[in-house]
Amino acid sequence: MRLLMLGGTEFAGRAVVEAALGRGWEVTVFHRGRHEPPAGVVPLLGDRTRPDGLAALARGEWDVVVDTWSSDPVAVRDAARLLAGRAGRYVYVSSRSVHTWPPAAGLSEDGPLVASSPDATGVPYAEAKRGGELAAVAAFGEERVLSGRAGLIIGPWENVGRLPWWLNRIARGGPVLAPGPHDLALQYIDVRDMAAWLLDACEAGLSGPYNLVSEPGHTTMGELLDACVRATGSDAELRWRDPETVLGAGIEPWSGLPIWLPPGEAYDAMHTGDVSKALAAGLRCRPAAETVADTWAWLCGLGGTAPQRTDRPAVGITPEQEAKVLGP
Template sequence: MRMLILGGSWFLGRAVAEQARDDGWTVATFRRGRTGEQPPGTVLITGDRNNLTDLDRAAAGPWDAVVDTSGYIPANVLDVARALEPVADRYVFVSTVSVYRGWPVEPLDEDSPILDTPHDAGPDYGYDGDPRPSRYGYGKAGCERAVRWIFGPGRTVILRPGVILGPREYVGRTAWWLRRLARGGTVLAPGDPDRRIQPIDVRDTARFAIQAAVPGGPTGTFNLVGDGHETFGDLLAAAARATRSAARLVWAADEVLLRHRVRHWTELPLWRPYPGTWAVGSRRARLAGLTTRSITDTMRDTWDWMTTGATPVQHGRAAELGITPEREAQILAAIDGKDQPVMASH
């Protein structure tokens, strides 16, 4: 079987390429070739998805499946889908839970309403709100509609991952917590340690994408998240085990962190106080074969990858992450003086 990946050298795209290759697919990636490394055993088709002439090379086909990990602008995805529709059996588009109108405020599933974006919208459509919506979410919602517009529901697979973690993660959420635990000392831990979370490992996301790419495989829309049985406490405990850290965790309640104006999602990565953040239903994907590994495996394997000296593709979002040691110490001192943490643990 033949697979074309739009992207393929970064985080999820590379995981899809490597897993598909290992599963016996003939894999080609269509990308500019300016960043990242070409996965061994795959073919590079050099081109810019924004250039219609370049798309002719990708459309040489035929392809049993297209997996699009790099589509963000509806008008562009529309052009790409038009070019590939005659030579591809199905189109697997990687979207996001940010397309839902209610995320991250309320629980949702695949039938929850999404943002209303035209299938041919440009890059400036939508706006950023707090906590919702986001221009990113608006763009992905329109991209979904663009794929369905061209390929139809019977040949379209929409994947809506939540937070993806694991080796080669370029945003750096996992890496920040691992490095912080490795540094030791007293660590400011966010919210309730028993708060359930749903990150998904990049390798589990990739495997489901490949299952969905197989001719005759499932079509439709699937939320890809962890099973929700693990907690933020489990995540930091896994980071401590992976790094052999003796750090002491001090858990500060949401209201304490908000009072100190800690930026959620960035200063303390993965912490967000909204109740819908980790309340994403994935029953449809589970029934279609989604399986997810433990956060222990994800943190261990990410640390192992980091300690080999490997570095992810450089991305601007990584610079936004992490609380400074000075600010962390100030908040910990304030907690010790008057604010009450949820708990302290080793």
């Protein structure tokens, strides 16, 4: 298979590239040159946000294009239009955020969607992802487009900082604020499992939208943080506090304490999606302990400092915020 990866040097794109190389695929990586692409790919340089930024893609043919773009849909529109006659399929890494808010607990791919357009610019994340889906379909047609609607993505190469923050905090040891409840069910996907399923789906000729996360309750907040303690070998003591205590201290869910959302509307939206369609199509998710251990090994190889996307704010709380909740 010949793969064109739009991006491919960071997180989700990097995982797709590594998975494709592992299968012996021929991989071309179109990127801006900010990071070195993996060895073994054909690199093409360009910036799709600039005039003539797609010039490097004017020639060439591929079986599959994979695109993780999450900003203005016009960038997906322009790339898809350019490639429609020279590529077999277009795989767009979308998001479950494309559903209108608040999405009901247990929502499948058929739920109501936000309004958007392939021509949209300057729109919020949900509209950007939905517009990207529409742009791909407009150029390639429904039968040649696969939209993988991801939720929470963690694992090696993460450049958002969620799991790396927990690993680094727990590695420092001592009392650690653990947001409860301990048995709070989590739904996420290891980026490598996402990449593997997308390539499997390409080989199987699948199309249409698929919710692309684990089953609800694949792990729990307690299991995840316990795995962080084991992976780091830390003497950290997890001190569990109920959601009311954490929220009462002014700590923001998701951004202040990454991954964690207290039970309620946002939790239902993020951690209870219906993924039966993807599971029936072969999605398999590795144990949380493996994701945590591999992410820690990768992080240690970087000296403990994970890459950070410039378009996303840093996550985590300060020692002062933590101490306020834990007390003396």
